[in-house]
Amino acid sequence: MKAVLEVNNLKKELGSFSLEQLTFSLKEGCITGFIGVNGSGKTTTIKTILGLYPKDDGSIKFFGKEIEKNEYEIKNRIGVVLDEGYFYEEMTLKEMKSIIAPAYTNWDESVFLNYINRFNLKLDQKIATLSKGMRMKFAITLALSHHADLLIMDEPTSGLDPLIRNELMEILLDFMEEEGKSVFFSTHITSDLEKVADMLILIDNGEIVFNESKDELLERHALIKGDNSLINEHSTKLFLRLRQTPFGFQGITNKVDQVCEQMKDIIIERPTIEDVMLAYVKEG
Template sequence: MIRLENISKSRGNFKLENISFELKEGYIMGLIGPNGSGKTTLIKLLLGLIKSDEGEIKIFNKDIFKEEVYVKDNIGFVFDNFNFYEHLNIKDYKRILKNSYSKFDEKLFDSYIESFGIKNKSYIGNLSKGEAIKVMLAGALSHDAKLIILDEPTAGLDPIVRKEILKLLQEVIEDGSKSIIISTHITSDLDGIADYITFINKGKLVFTEDMEWIRERFRLFRGSKEELENSNLNFISIKKNKYYEEGLFINRKDFASENISTPTLEDIMYHYIKGEK
């Protein structure tokens, strides 16, 4: 479905450097990292909006520029900003989609819009953020796209709307023919639905692995400063709090303690970015 090999891209003082990963059909990949890490640059590369300086990107086993029409016809995308369509109503937006995608299904789009409780005459500029995201998602899911790319789709949404969107995304990949990439700061959204995580920081790849590997690999040790020192563990980083300290380390099957817990994606990301060595 997707294969990136040693992708690098310089933009001003920032450089995305040697990024490689693969995603097969039927899976969801979460793309995580702090602001300025390179997530948006990577998404623009995947969408063919910019070209890499080095490396190769294949989507559907095709070059994204040599086979641009085919590739873009089979990608659905959702951004966190819908401002460029705010002067249109839903019918106008549907007309644009119909003229843009060879397999656009008007009835399917209408069914999504109806299920979301949004009126066809509604102007996009008058929609709430949650409603606007749902309209974009309806468009992305209504032309038989094999790959759905979402950039911060749940940012600023209430928990109920977030859960509705995440549930729908899980349903989309059930037949095994489609894949999804979600870039998000809300890592808790990924804990329950992502099959793979790609973590980038300062333009470099920290890891790209499946969730089972991540859950097995990392552990947290929480205790006093003395307890951390006496544990003789090789910590990736340590987070200091007022009443205790917390260290992230690579799981050791020969080491057991009541002080050990399994970290969330947020814990792991924090330690790699903010933790002390």
């Protein structure tokens, strides 16, 4: 499976925060969820790989080519949706489109109008009057109207109601139906990725913690529940994260077989992405 993005030893300092020798890749044909708590480095990483922040060191390749030497070609193959949304507030949607469309050699007006109608957007409406959900729909419309091969989205569902978030997930699945398409989707709302993600990358404090198949990741972890009497100095070491209440304990483990051998009368459940993420995130 080809890599659509390869990041090697990427370094970026931004105030007191830094990305330290970040290395990861994205597989073609996959929706890759880029997860982490707020402030973990997701937005800094995305803005650096897109060239919005200059990198301090390392290499970035899209479709096997270095972005510095092939910026125009690469950006024609990428659709970008950022949380902020870089729009001129006093312009109408039509005026904003007229500025953005000429930047892409493959701009397809029929695709643009199809999404405008699908999202019930009005071309004569001013950007300033759009709700957060409508802004995000317009940003996605622009990102998908030039037949991009890779869609990069930074926190696209943040602050949106569940109905709109679900609609956006359906859009991603529709986009992926065409062969060779890929999505890189950063979010701290991991429930959005439960149904759509193929791969998961966790970043914490500017460092990559894991990069693997969602199904394999969830398969090798388990959420364990049981009586507090089962918790002792030895059994505690079997858990990545453990929480106790007066009613019992629950914990995340990647040592499922050992837990089953050593602890009886327990409940074993499949964890959520959030369960696993929080098990690996350093507190404080």
